Amino acid sequence: MPYRFQWGNYYTRTFISQQIGGGIRNYLPHHDGNVVRECFTREKNPNAPQKALPGNTQDKIRWATRFADQNTPVPVLVKQGRNRWEYVGLWRVEKKSTNPKEIAKANADAGRTDVAMVLSLVEEKGAY
Numbered sequence: 001m002p003y004r005f006q007w008g009n010y011y012t013r014t015f016i017s018q019q020i021g022g023g024i025r026n027y028l029p030h031h032d033g034n035v036v037r038e039c040f041t042r043e044k045n046p047n048a049p050q051k052a053l054p055g056n057t058q059d060k061i062r063w064a065t066r067f068a069d070q071n072t073p074v075p076v077l078v079k080q081g082r083n084r085w086e087y088v089g090l091w092r093v094e095k096k097s098t099n100p101k102e103i104a105k106a107n108a109d110a111g112r113t114d115v116a117m118v119l120s121l122v123e124e125k126g127a128y
Contacts, residue, residue, distance in 0.1 A: 005087040012083045028063040035067040037075045049076045049091050052119035053106050061116050068096040073124035095120040
C-alpha cells in the first residue's frame with residue numbers, strides 16, 4: 001500500500017522520492033514517463049499551488065507539458081525551509097497557457113524573466 005501523505009505535514013525530498021519515485025531535485029519529478037509530484041518554492045511560484053510557473057528550459061517545458069496533458073492529480077509539496085516540504089494536497093492542471101500577456105504578468109508578479117507557461121491547478125480532495 002502506498003504511503004499516505006498527511007495534509008500540512010513536512011517531509012524531506014529523499015523520503016518523498018522513496019515513497020512515490022522521481023528525482024530529488026526536479027521541479028516536476030517524474031517516473032515512467034509521468035509527473036508523479038510537484039515541488040514548489042514560493043520564490044519562483046508565489047501563487048503556488050494554484051499557479052505553477054515552469055521556467056524556459058527544454059526539460060521544464062517538456063515535463064510541464066506532460067503534467068498538463070496527463071490530467072492526473074499529483075501530490076504537491078511547498079518548500080517551507082531547508083529539507084522541509086509541506087504536503088498541500090493533490091492537484092491537477094486545469095489550464096495551460098502560453099499566452100504572452102499571461103506570461104508577462106506571471107514574470108512580473110514573480111520577479112522573473114524565464115516563465116515559459118502558466119499552469120492553473122485545481123485541488124482534488126482526498127489524501128495521497
